[in-house]
Amino acid sequence: LDAKALGEAWDRQKRMTKPAGSLGMLEIISAQLCGLSRKCPPPIPEPACVAIFAGDHGVHAQGVTPWPQEVTAQMVGNFLAGGAVVNAFAAQVGAEVCVVDVGVAADLPSPVQQGRTTGLLPRKVRPGTADMTTGPAMSREEALRALEIGIETARDLVAAGNKLIITGDMGIANTTPAAALISVFTGTDPADVTGRGTGIDDETHARKVDVIRRALELHKPDPGDPVGVLAAVGGLEHAALAGLMLGAASLRTPVILDGVIAGAAALAAKAIAPEVLAACIAGHRSAEPGHKAALAKLGLRPMIDLDLRLGEGTGALLALPVVQSAARAMHDVATFDSAGVTEKR
Amino acid sequence: LDAKALGEAWDRQKRMTKPAGSLGMLEIISAQLCGLSRKCPPPIPEPACVAIFAGDHGVHAQGVTPWPQEVTAQMVGNFLAGGAVVNAFAAQVGAEVCVVDVGVAADLPSPVQQGRTTGLLPRKVRPGTADMTTGPAMSREEALRALEIGIETARDLVAAGNKLIITGDMGIANTTPAAALISVFTGTDPADVTGRGTGIDDETHARKVDVIRRALELHKPDPGDPVGVLAAVGGLEHAALAGLMLGAASLRTPVILDGVIAGAAALAAKAIAPEVLAACIAGHRSAEPGHKAALAKLGLRPMIDLDLRLGEGTGALLALPVVQSAARAMHDVATFDSAGVTEKR
Numbered sequence: 001l002d003a004k005a006l007g008e009a010w011d012r013q014k015r016m017t018k019p020a021g022s023l024g025m026l027e028i029i030s031a032q033l034c035g036l037s038r039k040c041p042p043p044i045p046e047p048a049c050v051a052i053f054a055g056d057h058g059v060h061a062q063g064v065t066p067w068p069q070e071v072t073a074q075m076v077g078n079f080l081a082g083g084a085v086v087n088a089f090a091a092q093v094g095a096e097v098c099v100v101d102v103g104v105a106a107d108l109p110s111p112v113q114q115g116r117t118t119g120l121l122p123r124k125v126r127p128g129t130a131d132m133t134t135g136p137a138m139s140r141e142e143a144l145r146a147l148e149i150g151i152e153t154a155r156d157l158v159a160a161g162n163k164l165i166i167t168g169d170m171g172i173a174n175t176t177p178a179a180a181l182i183s184v185f186t187g188t189d190p191a192d193v194t195g196r197g198t199g200i201d202d203e204t205h206a207r208k209v210d211v212i213r214r215a216l217e218l219h220k221p222d223p224g225d226p227v228g229v230l231a232a233v234g235g236l237e238h239a240a241l242a243g244l245m246l247g248a249a250s251l252r253t254p255v256i257l258d259g260v261i262a263g264a265a266a267l268a269a270k271a272i273a274p275e276v277l278a279a280c281i282a283g284h285r286s287a288e289p290g291h292k293a294a295l296a297k298l299g300l301r302p303m304i305d306l307d308l309r310l311g312e313g314t315g316a317l318l319a320l321p322v323v324q325s326a327a328r329a330m331h332d333v334a335t336f337d338s339a340g341v342t343e344k345r
Numbered sequence: 346l347d348a349k350a351l352g353e354a355w356d357r358q359k360r361m362t363k364p365a366g367s368l369g370m371l372e373i374i375s376a377q378l379c380g381l382s383r384k385c386p387p388p389i390p391e392p393a394c395v396a397i398f399a400g401d402h403g404v405h406a407q408g409v410t411p412w413p414q415e416v417t418a419q420m421v422g423n424f425l426a427g428g429a430v431v432n433a434f435a436a437q438v439g440a441e442v443c444v445v446d447v448g449v450a451a452d453l454p455s456p457v458q459q460g461r462t463t464g465l466l467p468r469k470v471r472p473g474t475a476d477m478t479t480g481p482a483m484s485r486e487e488a489l490r491a492l493e494i495g496i497e498t499a500r501d502l503v504a505a506g507n508k509l510i511i512t513g514d515m516g517i518a519n520t521t522p523a524a525a526l527i528s529v530f531t532g533t534d535p536a537d538v539t540g541r542g543t544g545i546d547d548e549t550h551a552r553k554v555d556v557i558r559r560a561l562e563l564h565k566p567d568p569g570d571p572v573g574v575l576a577a578v579g580g581l582e583h584a585a586l587a588g589l590m591l592g593a594a595s596l597r598t599p600v601i602l603d604g605v606i607a608g609a610a611a612l613a614a615k616a617i618a619p620e621v622l623a624a625c626i627a628g629h630r631s632a633e634p635g636h637k638a639a640l641a642k643l644g645l646r647p648m649i650d651l652d653l654r655l656g657e658g659t660g661a662l663l664a665l666p667v668v669q670s671a672a673r674a675m676h677d678v679a680t681f682d683s684a685g686v687t688e689k690r
Contacts (some may be wrong), residue, residue, distance in 0.1 A: 016430070017420070017423055017428060017429055017430075018429075018430050018655050019542075019543035019544050019654070019655065020544060021544060021654075022543065022544070022653065022654050022655040023430065023653055023655060023659075024632065024651045024652025024653045024654065025651035025652055025653075026651060026653065044437075065689075066689040066690045067687075067689045067690070068687050068689075068690065070687060071686060071687055074684070074685060074686040074687060075362070075686060077684070077685070078362055078679060078684045078686055081679070081684070082677070083362060083677070083678060083679030083683070083684045084362055084363075084678065084679070085361070085362075085363050085368065085674050085678050087677060087678075088670065088673045088674040088676070088677035088678055089670045089673070089674065091673065091677065092389075092666060092669050092670040092673045093666050093670065109685065197364075198364035198367065198689065199364050199365060199366060199367070287369065303649075303651065304648075304649070304667070305650060306369045306370035306371060306648065306667070307369025307370055308367065308368055308369045308370075308371065309364070309366075309367050309369065310363050310364065310367040310368060314368075317670070318666065318667050318670060320666075321437060321438050321663065321665075321666040322649070322651070322663050324437050325433065325434045325437040325438065325662070325663060328433045328434070328436065328437045329430050329433040329434065331433070332427070332428070332432060332433035332436065333428060333429060333430050333432075333433055334423060334426070334428030334429070338428070339419070339422070339423045339426070339428045339429075340419060340422070340454065341416060341419040341420060341423055342412075342413050342415060342416055342419060344410075344411040344412045344413075344543065345411045345412070345413065
């Protein structure tokens with residue numbers, strides 16, 4: 001973050017017609033946007049685009065979720081047809097939606113295959129990861145390729161004019177690699193960071209914790225080697241999201257993080273380059289316990305905290321108007337002098 | 346709330362392409378909007394307008410704030426000139442702003458007096474309340490008149506096409522009557538519900554608590570007589586905001602409540618007619634301790650919780666896109682059947 005712009009931000013906020021500090025967390029976000037853009041006031045971050053990275057997971061075979069794997073491909077079709085919650089929220093807050101297939105296992109629905117939809121970026125590294133309980137989820141080369149796809153997606157979205165990027169994800173069973181990643185990067189026991197995902201029962205939850213524990217015992221991933229961790233127990237969308245954050249940060253473009261998948265990816269991105277956090281804003285806190293642990297480790301405070309646990313980018317989209325409002329206040333609000341308002345005695 | 350529409354809402358949410366319950370608090374808001382409008386899906390609540398009720402307070406003479414009283418009138422001028430934070434946020438989220446003068450003490454700035462601004466509703470009941478430590482803040486008739494102005498404002502805003510109303514307030518020293526009202530309606534000691542307002546020091550805070558304590562000892566207000574409570578220790582904007590909520594509820598129009606001033610007013614409105622809460626959504630939780638007590642008593646969970654303590658309607662405006670997104674999801678999101686997505690096993 002640029003020190004000069006940060007200083008200007010705090011100085012300007014003192015002169016704006018409001019009691020000092022009265023915008024709470026929004027003053028911190030405003031200052032971050034100034035430091036990131038090197039401008040005070042900062043550009044209002046619009047237009048914005050949510051990038052949904054979709055992938056499948058070999059660990060699905062271990063029975064960690066009651067949802068069939070083909071739902072990943074079906075939901076990609078739903079996103080591209082505009083029928084998912086992420087589409088409704090994006091329409092309401094004025095963001096675009098794009099879907100990046102980094103590793104969907106099943107064939108995409110026929111309207112997508114026939115080119116009757118727009119918004120898909122076909123970037124499949126492999127059709128789903130391998131089962132992390134029997135071997136690495138992917139090779140190191142594949143993890144790097146997914147990271148590169150994320151970086152390239154950030155570059156393409158910024159080149160297309162977007163001033164802010166929102167993370168989204170789709171992948172049946174993807175809270176399992178997310179919990180594994182969070183366990184590794186935060187040094188927390190899998191039992192404490194493994195949640196109910198889409199709403200699993202006690203038996204499935206116990207199995208999910210055991211699956212993660214076995215995978216970690218098998219690979220003994222080293223948090224000092226983030227690419228190795230992603231390859232061993234990560235997912236293609238987790239790796240790509242980490243790349244997206246790195247790419248956006250290098251372009252000084254803010255990124256609003258969605259839930260637990262983005263939180264896991266941000267831990268990996270931070271392990272690769274800690275400076276990435278300068279561009280990251282925590283959009284919301286999901287109901288997943290691992291997300292709380294991830295945000296604490298990242299030192300990020302969520303904008304929205306309403307028990308969402310859907311993914312897709314839905315929680316982060318709700319934070320977009322908050323972030324934009326923080327930036328707009330820096331532009332539009334009069335100073336005590338200019339408005340002829342008396343300051344406190 | 347309409348039971349049939351509520352039932353339809355919960356049924357529809359189960360069929361939408363998302364894990365059951367995964368939208369958390371937004372599912373509760375969606376259902377409330379269905380029950381309120383008697384329709385499922387509910388109308389998307391736009392356009393929306395924030396109504397800023399402005400008034401002054403005789404208790405200012407007791408030294409409860411370092412801000413001069415004329416700032417109320419100056420800020421009304423700032424709102425009408427578009428230079429305040431509420432204007433910036435309203436512009437960002439797509440809401441209109443109007444200002445209702447129910448009791449500003451000083452003359453309004455000359456551009457306003459000369460009719461060079463639009464958006465002011467001149468409804469002055471009296472130029473500021475009297476000092477509650479020496480007598481009632483206003484007469485019972487004046488409190489009723491302020492309530493009526495709030496009801497009429499709701500009627501006018503709905504007649505003008507607004508589908509949702511946002512509460513706003515301006516009044517130097519108005520956290521003092523708010524804390525007094527909250528103390529009375531929640532049965533909490535003044536020390537526990539009196540905050541720092543715009544950021545006062547320890548000495549002023551101690552004086553503020555003492556002022557409230559003395560006023561309550563003088564009037565011994567009966568929470569069973571809410572109009573009497575408003576007259577004794579309330580403010581004109583608090584009474585008018587209570588009326589706004591009652592008027593909106595009677596028109597089945599949702600109201601997003603801002604911070605501690607709206608919380609105090611909602612307690613008064615609830616004491617007059619408990620059904621008012623069916624129309625109320627807590628937009629945010631402010632940093633004021635009294636607001637937490639008020640929300641707990643009202644049984645409302647805030648949408649936004651980011652340490653804002655500015656008032657004007659700013660916190661509630663940030664919640665508008667969240668509420669609208671909740672409604673839009675009910676409209677736009679496909680069902681498992683229609684989207685060809687497999688349900689969980």
